[in-house]
Each structure stands twice: as structure tokens, then as C-alpha cells.
Amino acid sequence: MNHGKASGLITGRKAVGSREGKPRLNDVVLRVAGLSKRFRRPSRATNTLLVDELVGLLHRLRGRRAVEDEFWALRDVGLEVRRGEVVGLIGHNGAGKSTLLKLLCRILHPTTGCIEIQGRVGSLLEVGTGFHPELTGRENIYLNGAILGMTRREIARNFDAIVAFAEVEQFLNVPVKHYSSGMAVRLAFAVAAHLEPELLLVDEVLAVGDVAFQRKCLGRLRDLSAQAGRTVVLVSHNPAALASLCQRGVVLDHGRVLFDGAIRDALQRYTGTVDARVGTEWQGRAGDDRLRLVRAWVRPLGEDNQWDTGSAIEVGGTVEIRQPVEGLIFGFRLLSEYGADLAYTLFDDLETGLAEPMPPCRLTHTWKIPANTLAAGRYRVAFELALAFRELIHREPLGELAFDVENLTGIGRRYPVQGVRGFNSLLRPPWPAEKRVEPLSS
DSSP states (O other): OOOOSSOEEEEOTBOOOOOTTOOOOTTEEEEEEEEEEEEEEESSOOSOHHHHHHHHHHHHHTTOOOOEEEEEEEEEEEEEEETTOEEEEEOSTTSSHHHHHHHHTTSSOOSEEEEEEOSOEEEEOSTTTTOOTTSBHHHHHHHHHHHHTOOHHHHHHHHHHHHHHHTOGGGTTSBGGGSOHHHHHHHHHHHHHTSOOSEEEEESGGGSSOHHHHHHHHHHHHHHHHTTOOEEEEEOSOHHHHHHHOSEEEEEETTEEEEEEEHHHHHHHHHHHHHTTOBSEEEEEEEOSSEEEEEEEEEEOSTTOOOBTTSOEEEEEEEEEOSOBSSEEEEEEEEOTTOOEEEEEETTTTOOSSOOOBOSEEEEEEEEEOTTOSOSEEEEEEEEEEETTTEEEEEOTTOSEEEEEBOSSSOOOOOOOTTOOTTTTOBOOOOOEEEEEEOOOO
């Protein structure tokens, strides 16, 4: 977390995008020009930082430069964000979203380019940053608020609101090291959200906490923009949340701005890059040494194999159980084009009684989505592997599979897509299913 109490200019060693002769716009809170960030990785591994320095010194003394692999996390990024805008940064893992936020809040320094920020900056980049595990929740509110740039008077004025928002009243005098991860997240976001900076930078906060708290976070961010006129730059892998909160989206791809415009158009561009890598069949190894999703597919069951709303659709997946497990969660979510959850089903939904422990095996499960269930449109299938009440092992935000359905012969009934945000209106339909258990191949 970081902050800046006044207008600031950050430049790289080769600053570009000079603003000489250009009028300063009062409503531009953030201006980025020609921003690039380069990281250097040694070509061979060494044991310690001291060894790295000594090797580099020897190379310099001999007039040689150490061979390094240069990696550009960002290249020539330009951006202007106006007061009151909520902007979503969108892109696959490694696209440069988090690096950009760290540059904006001065954790990193740009290699080239410049950043100009008007006003105070608040950031929530990593959960628990600025928290001391030995201090109580009460003490950490004051510590974290001070790190974010709040005065003691500001913290005291907002203290009750922070505690109420975080829902930790009963644990204020308990050391944070005893908090669950969800409680720590709630407290961290509550402090940052009540800083009320001119610019708030948020990285993946919508991926943490329970559903109710995610809704509360969305509402708070929306209020900061609409009522207080604050500017928010948000990174999230939840397209549905971005569509509901942001007016504008910036798509990053391999460190460059691929698209900058209306959020719906940005999401379409992003999902287009995702869809270039997904289809109706998937093979791989997703999971860990205990559980692995190794195959997934979706196919129409009509006579002509047409993707028709009037035809049934089969969804199938195979998971390898490498070690005995209890409380296996294996199923999939049916998602809309933008990743909103429509339905959720598990391999044992139709079974009664207590779940039995699963020995090592190869488990294949198929589900049948009945004809006239889906409306015409694009859908995604995201498989999930987990241990009940303990651990999420695998979940792909936009799914392993994607398919399009046309309304050729069916009546095209639809799930209530309008208003779906995250887990709202999530259905658990009793779709027909079949299970096959085979021994693991050696």
C-alpha cells in the first residue's frame, strides 16, 4: 500500500511524453505517457545476492557486461483517467496489470516514461500489507491508516465506520495473526475504502471474501465514484463485476495497451483473446499432486450435431485422483459470455447420504443439459476442483471451454441473465449425469 498527499510526477531515466505547451486539465487525475518497465533476469542461476553482485563486479572489471535476459513487463503505455471515472484494467495473467498499479503507487520506478498524479493516492494491492500480525485489529487500523496517509484525527473520525464495514466488532482486541484470511481482507479493504483519496488503486479485492462482502465492496467503490467523485482504477478477473462497476476498460496484452474504451467493448475484446485459446475440447493437467483435471469437453447431442437451443448438450470432464481424498468437489459452472455464473453442478448432486472418501482413481463424469434450456448466445464452462470446507485446488475464471448456441428449432428459454452479478441467482439444476470410475494408468 502506498500514498501520495500531493500532486506528483514520476519519470523514468528516459522520460518521454513531455507536456510542454499542453494545458493542464483540472479533471485529469492520472496521466501516463510512454510508460515502460523492464526487468532483468540473470541467464544462469546463482546461490545468493552477494554472489550475483560479485559476478557482476568481475564482469564490469573485465569490461564485459553480464549476460541477462531482459523482460519488458510494460511497453509504451499511455493513459489518462479523469475525476470520478472507474476504470477496469483487464488482461490475462502476466499482461502487466499489477505492474502498472505498482508503478502508479510508486512501489516500482519506471524504466521509461512518466506518471503524473493529482491529489492523494490510496492503494490496496496485497491483502495484509501494512498489518502487523502481533497487533490487535484496533491497533492495526491506526497503523494501516497511517501508512495509507490518514491523519490520526481522520482515522478516529472514521473508526466506527471502518469497524462496521469490516464486521469485526467482536475481534477488535484480538491479534490479527488469529484472524481468518476473510477477516483480514475485510479489515484491509475497510481501511483503504475510508481513506477517500482522489485516486484509489485496487488489485483483485473482488476475488476475496464471501459473496455478501464482495457485494459490499462493489457498493463502496460505486459510492466513492458516484457520490464522492473519487477515481478508481481496478484490476479484477471477474468480468461480471467489472461490467457492473466500471464505465471504461483498458485491455493489456503482453505489456501493451490493446484496447481502451467502453467497458462492454473492452470485455468483448478481452474475451476474444481468451476464446482464441479455448474451444469445445480441453486437455492438460490442472490441479496439484492430489487432484488433476486432465480432460474436458462439451458437445451437442442432436441428430446433426448442431449447436441448437432445441438440442441437448453434454458436458464432461475427467479428473485423476492421485491420493485418497475426503470431501471431493468436482463439477462445473455454466457461465455467461462475460463470466457471470448461471448454474453450478457437482458430480454427486444426485446422490443421497454422506459423501464417501474417494480412493486413487480416474473419475469421468458427464452431465446432460436438456434441450430448450439455454437461450441463443455464447456460454462458458469452468470446471472446479476442491476439498469441501478446506481448499480450492483449481478454478479457471473464464473456463476451459466455450460454445455458441443458435435458436434453430428450440423455444430458447433462458436463465435470468439480467442482473446476475457474481453468485446472485445461482441455480443448482438436477441435470441428468453419469459417472465412470477407472483405475489409474501406471
